[in-house]
Amino acid sequence: MKRVMMDCCERNLKRPWLLLCLPILLAAAPRNARAADFCVAVNGGFGSGGTTFVGKGFIRPIRGTCKPWAGIVKTASTVVGTSTGAACMSDDGKLLTITLQTTDPEFFGNGTGVTDHVELCPLASTAGCPASSGQFDHGSFFSGPAAQVTCSTTATSIPSAHD
Numbered sequence: 001m002k003r004v005m006m007d008c009c010e011r012n013l014k015r016p017w018l019l020l021c022l023p024i025l026l027a028a029a030p031r032n033a034r035a036a037d038f039c040v041a042v043n044g045g046f047g048s049g050g051t052t053f054v055g056k057g058f059i060r061p062i063r064g065t066c067k068p069w070a071g072i073v074k075t076a077s078t079v080v081g082t083s084t085g086a087a088c089m090s091d092d093g094k095l096l097t098i099t100l101q102t103t104d105p106e107f108f109g110n111g112t113g114v115t116d117h118v119e120l121c122p123l124a125s126t127a128g129c130p131a132s133s134g135q136f137d138h139g140s141f142f143s144g145p146a147a148q149v150t151c152s153t154t155a156t157s158i159p160s161a162h163d
Contacts, residue, residue, distance in 0.1 A: 036057070037055065037071070037151040038054070038058035038071075039149050039156070040053040040055075040146055040148055041147055042118070042137040042143070042144050042145070042146045043144035045149055046074040046154065047152075051073060051075040051142045052075075052149070052155045053071065053073050053083060053116070054071045054073070054151065055070070055087070060087070060096065060122065061089040061096075062089060063090070063092065064089065064091040065088070065089060066087065066089075069084060070084050071084075073102050079107045079162065080159065080163070081107060082102065082104065083100045083116075084100065085098060085101055086099055096119070097117070097118070097120075098117075098118040098120070099115070100116045101114075102115075102141075104163065106163045114139065114141035114142070116138070116139035116142055117137070117139065119146070120135050120146060120148055121135055122148065135147055
């Protein structure tokens, strides 16, 4: 993909090449421009006695679609787990469901993973949120009220030394 984009940019953009290159450039630009960390705080979030899930470079799915999730979870003062899963947006755009599997052998134990099922209402107002318990994390280890929050450097950093 990168090579095709470079070929497009290096050529003299006459009409046939412009028709080929323009869709490729337009398709790639928004995806790269908006990729940022996505943070979900449970029970107040990391640093406030709770937990924060961080989707690294995560782009929220559009209505009726799902996206993969890869990132970390931070809790307590030094715990950093690795989380993977999927996030799906409802057809009407009112409910974002994120299901994650997290591991951290030093914290959870060897071979032990925990599952979280987070329901969020991405609209500006949570009034009429279709989530069964409001915005909530129904997790096997972490559980409680959940909300999308602005990511902080403290929450998104991945230190080399951690539990």
